[in-house]
Amino acid sequence: MAPNPQWLAEDAKIMTTQAKGEKISVIYNLNAVVPEGTQWPYNKLMGSIAQGNAAISKVAGAFSMFAPTVKSVLLTFDKPSQLTIQSMSGTKRLLSDAKNKIRLSPDAALLKENPLVEMSARPLEAELDTE
Numbered sequence: 001m002a003p004n005p006q007w008l009a010e011d012a013k014i015m016t017t018q019a020k021g022e023k024i025s026v027i028y029n030l031n032a033v034v035p036e037g038t039q040w041p042y043n044k045l046m047g048s049i050a051q052g053n054a055a056i057s058k059v060a061g062a063f064s065m066f067a068p069t070v071k072s073v074l075l076t077f078d079k080p081s082q083l084t085i086q087s088m089s090g091t092k093r094l095l096s097d098a099k100n101k102i103r104l105s106p107d108a109a110l111l112k113e114n115p116l117v118e119m120s121a122r123p124l125e126a127e128l129d130t131e
Contacts, residue, residue, distance in 0.1 A: 030055070032073055032126040038119045042085065045073060045117060045126065046106050052128040068130040072105040075123040087115040103129070 018024065032048035052070040060067035077100040085092040087110055094102050
């Protein structure tokens with residue numbers, strides 16, 4: 001679904017009706033850009049966590065203390081996959097779960113070193129997640 005450019009230009013208001021007692025909530029998803037190929041520098045992917053948190057803080061404004069914090073990148077693959085990080089401290093291998101997902105949390109030492117991340121397949125999506 002794409003917004004109507006004319007409505008955006010005119011700052012259109014959307015009015016809805018709702019049954020008494022019903023509540024509404026707004027949910028948003030932030031995704032990292034999935035770089036081309038299956039090998040990337042660690043910071044190219046994990047740097048998106050800091051960018052996502054900065055965007056959330058900017059949008060939340062004074063309410064930023066109540067806003068969620070991005071804590072990981074959740075990679076989704078179309079088939080079982082493996083992610084390998086070869087760093088100075090050794091090799092770290094992560095296997096996808098039953099839903100073909102791999103959760104990658106930032107590691108301060110890896111952010112500083114910025115090793116190459118290799119995947120057995122290119123992910124379909126890289127979701128910034130609060131878990």
